[in-house]
Amino acid sequence: MLTLSTTASSKLCDxxxxxxxxxxxxxxxxxxxxxxxxxxxxxxxTGRQYKSIIMVxxxxxxxxxxxxxxxxxxPLEIRGPYKPISTNVPGIQISEHAPRLAKMMDKWTAIRSxxxxxxxxxxxxxxxxxxxxxxxxxxxxxxxxSDPPSIGAVVSHLKGQADPxxxxxxxxxxKAGHPPYGSPGHPGYLGNTHGAFxxxxxxxxxxxxxxxxxxxxxxxxxxxxxxxxxxxxELDSSGLVESMDGFNQQAFNxxxxxxxLAALDLEREPAAVRERYGKxxxxxxxxxxxxxxxxxxxxxxxxxxxxxxxxxNFGRWDFHDRNYPQLLRHLPLFDQxxxxxxxxxxxxxxxxxxxxxxxxxxxxxxxxxxxxxxDHWPRVGGAMIAGGGFQHGQVIGATDRLGGEPTxxxxxxxxxxxxxxxxxxIDPHKTTVFDLQGRPQYLVDGWEAMPELV
Numbered sequence: 001m002l003t004l005s006t007t008a009s010s011k012l013c014d015x016x017x018x019x020x021x022x023x024x025x026x027x028x029x030x031x032x033x034x035x036x037x038x039x040x041x042x043x044x045x046t047g048r049q050y051k052s053i054i055m056v057x058x059x060x061x062x063x064x065x066x067x068x069x070x071x072x073x074x075p076l077e078i079r080g081p082y083k084p085i086s087t088n089v090p091g092i093q094i095s096e097h098a099p100r101l102a103k104m105m106d107k108w109t110a111i112r113s114x115x116x117x118x119x120x121x122x123x124x125x126x127x128x129x130x131x132x133x134x135x136x137x138x139x140x141x142x143x144x145x146s147d148p149p150s151i152g153a154v155v156s157h158l159k160g161q162a163d164p165x166x167x168x169x170x171x172x173x174x175k176a177g178h179p180p181y182g183s184p185g186h187p188g189y190l191g192n193t194h195g196a197f198x199x200x201x202x203x204x205x206x207x208x209x210x211x212x213x214x215x216x217x218x219x220x221x222x223x224x225x226x227x228x229x230x231x232x233x234e235l236d237s238s239g240l241v242e243s244m245d246g247f248n249q250q251a252f253n254x255x256x257x258x259x260x261l262a263a264l265d266l267e268r269e270p271a272a273v274r275e276r277y278g279k280x281x282x283x284x285x286x287x288x289x290x291x292x293x294x295x296x297x298x299x300x301x302x303x304x305x306x307x308x309x310x311x312x313n314f315g316r317w318d319f320h321d322r323n324y325p326q327l328l329r330h331l332p333l334f335d336q337x338x339x340x341x342x343x344x345x346x347x348x349x350x351x352x353x354x355x356x357x358x359x360x361x362x363x364x365x366x367x368x369x370x371x372x373x374x375d376h377w378p379r380v381g382g383a384m385i386a387g388g389g390f391q392h393g394q395v396i397g398a399t400d401r402l403g404g405e406p407t408x409x410x411x412x413x414x415x416x417x418x419x420x421x422x423x424x425x426i427d428p429h430k431t432t433v434f435d436l437q438g439r440p441q442y443l444v445d446g447w448e449a450m451p452e453l454v
Contacts, residue, residue: 050162051388051424052303053151054356055311056296056338057127057173059181059288060318061360063374064382065403066327067095068395069112071366074402078366081324089393097331100339101384106393107342107351108386109453113397113406116413117362120376122178122318126361128152128185128311130417130444143186145436149194150185151417152309154443156194157433158426163306165259170302171196172295173313177287184311189435196311199264263305266297273297277340280333288316291330296337300344303354308424317360321371334358342386355388355423357416366404380406385416388423390453414447422449 065071070084070093084093087105094102094110101108118132125133128150149157152169161168171184173196184196266274280293291314299310314334319326338358345351363381364374380399386392398408421428421443428449432440 048350048353050159050306050308050353052307052354053155053309053420053424054299054303054341054354055128055151055185055309056356056358057124057289057311057313058315058317058334058358058360059124059176059178059313060122060316061362061364061376061381062317062330063319063323063327063364064112064380065364065366065374066323067098067331068110068382068384069399069403070095071401071403074366077368078402080368082327092393092395095331097328098335100335101342104339104342107346108356108384109390109392110395111383111385111397111411111416112380112395112399113408113410114359114363114381114383114413114416115379115406115410117378117381120362120378122180122376123361124180124183124185124313126413127359128183130412130414130447143183143188143195145189145191147186147188148441149188149190149433150196150311151420152185152196152311153187153190153194154421154433155308155424155426156187157190158431159308159424161306162308163259166263166302166306167197167260168308169194169196170307170309171198171311172200172298173198173311174200174284174289176284176289176313181288181313181316184313190433199260259305263301263307264298266294266301269297269301273344276343278333278336280337285316285330288318289313291315291333293333293337293340296341297344300341300348300350300354304348304350319364320369320373320375323364323368323373338384345387351387352389353387355390355420356386357383357420359383363403366402377404379404380410383411383416385419385453388420388453390419390423394452396450396452409452411450412447414444415450418444418447419449419453 065078066080066082070082071079072084073079083096085096085099085102086093087102089105092105092110094105116126116130116132121133123133125131125147129148130151131148134147152171156168159168173182173184176182184198187193187195262268274297277297278293281291282294284290295312295314299312302310314337315330317330341356345354345356360381362376362378365377369375380403396409397406397411399405400407418428421431426443428442428444429446432442435441
């Protein structure tokens, strides 16, 4: 751990004990109501005063018929060889290769009727924004300034950092052969200041301040840099310097605290916890993301440290051939990592403060092709939602006998996003952000939050 020299003292910001606060609130500050006191009690119990989202992007779109919506009455070329198993919620079954999640079905919700992809093209854009990709694609490696922003960028812009030493938006997305598979969700017209912090590889070393530099010396450098920026700002009309101001502030906040580095250090976790999550495989799967189970643990540590949105890219589920063998490589690992995350959140009292979503960009064809794979199927797919204080232990939506068309309660990506924004305390129908032309843009294109989750 890096220790910085400083003369600052450490003390509570207000000096008021929790019990005293509640007594003052109840007796002397008549403006506080019972809900206010209960909220304060909950915040004091968990130590959190903010909400967080963990979004797991299953790169390439997983086969919903082999995971959450098995069709045992369909012909063999559609139903496949896998069997459903009962969960701990009577009447709900999922794949036999997700036994851990089956045992905690009461803690999450399956969506079997998800739709929204316009054409079945691989693009993570819809998973991060709730909107169809722009006409010419939204999966560029660095995004485009004209694109609508991802939920991580929106939350960063509207809520800011919960802790000055921890970025509001963190993306655990490595570079991938297919650029959308390596996207953490782009900031679009909100600007790069609200882009995802990506703690991958050697970049983590940049978070460490040389041991011969004290906080006082760093402050001197900050003052010098601010002087240069004032001079440059008078000459700059592009907005670059203004953007750099945000980067600089974040960088100084991170460098003068070890909190982010501590969150990324999995060795601080007990061995039993690390073993429960497992390691998986840190190498990219083909042109997709790695099957890295440690990222699930890192996501939990990041939201606990102060991150508001963490995105996690997992695997490469584009099974045009060998669907069943490849699924046997992916689904058991996903089952282990996701179940460990949900179990961990509940044990740590974070299940109401952290919402978790896992999905791909569309579903897969009901019929298995000649190569033993399932092809792109934008008409319907699946997803899972957990945490967030939502109602769980349920299935939302249904498909026909072949798993190819929604028959009950179609759910658009935008409805899930409306629910997530509501959870974060953001009204998606009243809140707007401005695009590059200065025009106000709503967040979810009119979609309503899902009443089933409330």
